[in-house]
Amino acid sequence: MAVATKATPAATDDKELLISGSEAVAEALVLADLDVVTAYPIRPYDTVMQAIAKKIANGELVAEYIVAEGEHSQFEIVKHASTVGARVFCGSSGVGWMYAMECLVVTPPLRVPMVALVGNRALDDPGAFGVEHNDALVVRDVGWLLCWIDTSQEALDTTLIAYRVAEDRRVFLPLAISADGAFLTHSQALTMVPPKEKVDRFLPRYDRGDLLLHPDNPITVAPQANEDWVIEIRRQNNEAMKRAYTVIEEAYADFRRVFGRGPENPWFEEYMTDDAEIILVGMGTISLPIKVAIREMRAKGKKVGLVRLRWFRPFPTDRLVAALSKARALGIIDRDYSFGSPFGSGVVANEIRAALYNAERRPPLLSFICGLGGREVTLEDVYKATDMCYGAAKSGKSDATTHWLGVRE
Amino acid sequence: MAAVICEVVYRGIFQKNLAARIVRGIVLSARKSGRWGIAFGRYGDSPQRNGIPAKDFAIVADTKEELEQNMARYEPKHVDVTIVVDDTLAKGVESWAWYGLQPINRLTVPNGTVLMTSVQRVDDLLRDIHKKDAPYKLSLIRAKASFSGLWVYKEDHTEVRILGALAKIAPSFLTLDGVCEAIREMEWGSDLKIESAKKAYARLETREVKITEGNAEVPYSFEMPKWWEMREGVTIPAIPVGKPKEDGKGYVPERNPYFKKYTTRSMRPVINFDTCVKCTLCWIQCPDSCFDVMPDGTYDANMEACCGCGVCEAVCPVEQCITMVNESVFEDNASQWEMWRKDKGAYQTWMTQKIGDKKATVRSHGFRFRGQYEEELKSDLDSGGVEITAGIPGENAQHKTA
Numbered sequence: 070m071a072v073a074t075k076a077t078p079a080a081t082d083d084k085e086l087l088i089s090g091s092e093a094v095a096e097a098l099v100l101a102d103l104d105v106v107t108a109y110p111i112r113p114y115d116t117v118m119q120a121i122a123k124k125i126a127n128g129e130l131v132a133e134y135i136v137a138e139g140e141h142s143q144f145e146i147v148k149h150a151s152t153v154g155a156r157v158f159c160g161s162s163g164v165g166w167m168y169a170m171e172c173l174v175v176t177p178p179l180r181v182p183m184v185a186l187v188g189n190r191a192l193d194d195p196g197a198f199g200v201e202h203n204d205a206l207v208v209r210d211v212g213w214l215l216c217w218i219d220t221s222q223e224a225l226d227t228t229l230i231a232y233r234v235a236e237d238r239r240v241f242l243p244l245a246i247s248a249d250g251a252f253l254t255h256s257q258a259l260t261m262v263p264p265k266e267k268v269d270r271f272l273p274r275y276d277r278g279d280l281l282l283h284p285d286n287p288i289t290v291a292p293q294a295n296e297d298w299v300i301e302i303r304r305q306n307n308e309a310m311k312r313a314y315t316v317i318e319e320a321y322a323d324f325r326r327v328f329g330r331g332p333e334n335p336w337f338e339e340y341m342t343d344d345a346e347i348i349l350v351g352m353g354t355i356s357l358p359i360k361v362a363i364r365e366m367r368a369k370g371k372k373v374g375l376v377r378l379r380w381f382r383p384f385p386t387d388r389l390v391a392a393l394s395k396a397r398a399l400g401i402i403d404r405d406y407s408f409g410s411p412f413g414s415g416v417v418a419n420e421i422r423a424a425l426y427n428a429e430r431r432p433p434l435l436s437f438i439c440g441l442g443g444r445e446v447t448l449e450d451v452y453k454a455t456d457m458c459y460g461a462a463k464s465g466k467s468d469a470t471t472h473w474l475g476v477r478e
Numbered sequence: 479m480a481a482v483i484c485e486v487v488y489r490g491i492f493q494k495n496l497a498a499r500i501v502r503g504i505v506l507s508a509r510k511s512g513r514w515g516i517a518f519g520r521y522g523d524s525p526q527r528n529g530i531p532a533k534d535f536a537i538v539a540d541t542k543e544e545l546e547q548n549m550a551r552y553e554p555k556h557v558d559v560t561i562v563v564d565d566t567l568a569k570g571v572e573s574w575a576w577y578g579l580q581p582i583n584r585l586t587v588p589n590g591t592v593l594m595t596s597v598q599r600v601d602d603l604l605r606d607i608h609k610k611d612a613p614y615k616l617s618l619i620r621a622k623a624s625f626s627g628l629w630v631y632k633e634d635h636t637e638v639r640i641l642g643a644l645a646k647i648a649p650s651f652l653t654l655d656g657v658c659e660a661i662r663e664m665e666w667g668s669d670l671k672i673e674s675a676k677k678a679y680a681r682l683e684t685r686e687v688k689i690t691e692g693n694a695e696v697p698y699s700f701e702m703p704k705w706w707e708m709r710e711g712v713t714i715p716a717i718p719v720g721k722p723k724e725d726g727k728g729y730v731p732e733r734n735p736y737f738k739k740y741t742t743r744s745m746r747p748v749i750n751f752d753t754c755v756k757c758t759l760c761w762i763q764c765p766d767s768c769f770d771v772m773p774d775g776t777y778d779a780n781m782e783a784c785c786g787c788g789v790c791e792a793v794c795p796v797e798q799c800i801t802m803v804n805e806s807v808f809e810d811n812a813s814q815w816e817m818w819r820k821d822k823g824a825y826q827t828w829m830t831q832k833i834g835d836k837k838a839t840v841r842s843h844g845f846r847f848r849g850q851y852e853e854e855l856k857s858d859l860d861s862g863g864v865e866i867t868a869g870i871p872g873e874n875a876q877h878k879t880a
Contacts (some may be wrong), residue, residue, distance in 0.1 A: 179712055180711035180712075181711075241710065280709070280710065280713055287715070287716030288714065289714045289716065291712050291713075292712070292714060294712075296552065297702060298708075300705075301708055302705075304707065305705055305706075305710050309710075313725065451679075
C-alpha cells in the first residue's frame with residue numbers, strides 16, 4: 070500500500086511514496102496515461118497487474134484492462150492494440166513469458182513498441198519463484214530492447230523512459246524492463262513520483278504514423294513473404310536497434326533536463342570504478358550486496374569497483390569496453406546460465422568477452438554464476454570472487470572455466 | 479555436357495505429385511548410367527494452390543562436385559531441358575515466387591529443349607511461347623495436360639512418357655535402357671509403363687525454333703525494392719479504392735500492379751452479356767475480385783485479376799451465361815465487354831465459337847463432377863486423337879495390353 074510520508078520533504082514538487090518496484094511501474098503507467106493493459110497472473114509479475122488494477126478501480130487511470138486466458142493471448146492483445154495506436158503495457162515472469170514466446174518474436178518485425186515488465190523468475194522445473202535472468206534473456210537475439218533495474222525509483226523512471234524510447238519512430242521496438250523477482254517486485258522503498266505536468270513535457274503521444282492500422286490508412290500487416298523479402302525486413306530491424314543507441318542517449322538527457330535526476334550514463338552504473346583494480350559486473354539487484362562488499366573491502370585497502378549493466382539490448386559495447394579495459398582484472402557475475410556455452414559461462418560474461426575481443430587492452434576475465442533461483446548473493450560470495458580476480462590480475466591470465474558461487478558442496 | 483539440369487513447370491497442386499515423380503525418375507534413371515543427381519522443388523504458399531504455376535527440378539551430373547554447384551538453391555539459373563506438363567503454361571509463368579512474367583523458355587539454355595505435353599499445333603504454341611534470343615528445340619509429347627497429380631496419383635503414364643522422351647533428348651545421361659530399368663524398379667513401375675516410355679521415345683516430335691519465332695510481347699517486369707524503400711513493420715499499403723467505369727457508372731477496382739494473374743489460369747470465363755441477369759453472384763463470389771462492374775450493370779471478368787478458378791461459372795444461375803474455356807485458345811487479355819459493346823453480332827459469333835469447341839471446354843480443374851477425369855481420358859481414347867494408356871501397377875497391370 071502506498072503511504073505518503075513527510076519525513077524527507079521532497080525538494081521538488083515530486084511526492085514521495087513507499088512503494089515496491091512493481092507499484093512504481095504502475096505509478097509510471099498512470100503518469101504515461103496508458104491505454105490498454107493485459108493481465109494474466111504469475112508471480113512475481115502479478116504484483117504489477119494488481120497495482121494497475123487498483124489504479125483503474127480507484128479512477129486514477131482510465132484504460133482498458135483485459136484479463137487474458139493465458140500469456141500467449143495477453144501479448145497478442147497488446148500487440149494488436151498497439152498497431153491501432155494504443156499505448157500498451159503487459160508483462161509476465163518465468164515460464165509465463167516463455168508461453169508468450171510466439172507473440173514475443175513477432176513484435177520486433179512488426180515494430181510494435183509494447184512495454185513489458187518481466188518479473189525475473191527461475192524457469193521451471195523445478196517450479197520456483199526466485200530470480201534468475203534466463204526468462205527475459207531469451208528475447209535477446211530477436212529485436213527486443215532489454216534493460217535491468219535495481220530500485221523502485223529506477224523502475225518508475227525507466228518505465229517513463231521506456232515509452233519514450235520504444236515509441237520513437239526511429240525505433241518502434243518492444244521493450245522489456247527486467248526486475249528481479251522478490252528483491253525488487255516485492256520490496257517497498259521510498260520513491261519520488263513526479264507530477265503529470267512534468268511527464269507530459271517528457272513523453273509525447275504515441276504516433277504510429279503510416280503504420281497505424283486504421284480505416285483511413287488501409288494497410289496489410291504481417292503478410293507471408295518468401296526469401297525475396299525476409300532479409301530486408303531483418304535489416305530494417307537491425308537499423309532500428311542501431312538507432313536505439315542515439316534515442317536512448319537523447320531520452321536520458323531529456324529526462325535529466327525535465328526531472329532533474331537520472332544518470333549521465335544511461336547504459337550502466339559505475340560504482341567506485343575510478344581507481345578500481347578489480348571491476349565486478351552484474352545486472353539487477355545483485356548490485357546491492359556487491360556495493361556493500363566493495364565498501365567493506367575498500368576499508369581494507371582493496372580497490373574494487375562495480376559496473377551494473379542497465380541496458381543489455383542494445384548492448385553498450387564501446388562504452389563498456391572503455392570502462393572495463395582499464396581494470397587489472399574483471400569478474401562477471403551472472404544470475405543466469407547458458408549450459409554448454411563457451412567456458413560454460415553465463416550470458417553476460419560471454420557477451421563481455423566478445424565485446425572485449427577487439428579491445429587494445431583486455432584484462433583477465435573471470436566468470437561467475439551466482440544467486441540462481443533467488444539464492445541470496447552474500448558478501449562472502451563477493452569476497453571470494455574478488456580474491457580470485459586478484460589472483461587473475463597477478464597472473465595476468467583468465468582461467469578457462471566458470472566458477473559457481475554459493476552452491477552447497 | 480557434364481551435367482543435365484531439368485525443370486518441370488507444372489500447375490500447382492493438380493500436378494504436384496506428377497512433377498515430383500518426374501524429377502525423381504530423372505535422377506533414378508541417370509543413376510543407371512552411374513550419374514549423381516538431386517531432385518527438388520520450391521515450396522511455398524501460393525505455388526501449392528490450385529493452378530498456380532510451380533516448378534520442380536532435377537539435376538544429374540558426372541560427379542558429386544559438379545552437383546554441389548547446383549545445390550542449396552531454390553532454382554537453377556539455367557536449365558538444359560524445360561519440361562512443361564500443361565501447355566497453357568506456354569504463355570509464361572508468374573506466381574508468388576517469381577516477379578513479373580517469366581517466358582516459359584526463360585531458363586532454357588541456347589540450343590536447349592522445351593519439352594511439352596500438348597495436342598496443339600506447333601505454330602499455335604509459338605503464338606504463346608515468347609521469342610528467345612537464342613535458338614532452342616521444341617519437343618512435343620502428344621498428350622493433354624495431365625491431372626494425375628491431384629492428391630491421389632492417377633496413373634495416366636505421363637511421368638514415364640516424359641522420361642522416355644528425355645532418353646531421346648539427353649541420351650548420354652538417360653539411356654532408354656536406364657529409364658526402363660529405373661521404371662521397373664520404382665514403386666509405381668510396371669511393364670506397361672515401360673512400354674509407354676518406349677513409345678514416347680519413338681514418337682517424340684522435335685522441331686528447331688529460330689530466334690525470329692515466337693510471341694513478340696515484351697513480358698512485364700518490376701524492380702524489387704531496396705530494404706530502405708520498403709515500409710517498415712512488415713506492412714504493405716492497401717490497393718487504393720477504385721473508380722467508376724465511365725460517366726460515374728460502374729465500378730473498376732484498383733489492382734495489384736505487381737501481381738497479374740494471366741498465367742495462373744488454365745481456363746477463363748467467357749460471358750454472354752445478353753443473357754446476364756445482373757444477379758451479382760459472380761461479382762460477390764469471385765475469390766480474386768476479378769469482376770469489374772460495367773455501366774449497364776453487367777460484369778466483365780478482368781483478365782489481369784482472374785486466376786481461372788471457375789467459381790463464377792459454378793454460381794451463375796443462367797445456363798451458359800458464364801462458360802469456362804481453355805486458356806490456350808485465347809490470343810490476348812482484352813475486355814470481353816468492350817468487344818461485345820463494339821459489335822454485338824461479332825461478339826456473339828466469337829463467343830459461340832469459343833464455348834462451342836468441346837475440346838476447349840471439357841478441360842477442368844478436376845472437380846466439376848466426380849469421375850470427369852476418367853471420362854475425359856476415355857473420350858480421348860474413343861476419338862482416337864490422343865493416345866493415353868491407363869494402368870495400375872500390381873495385379874491389374876499384367877492384364878492390360880501394351
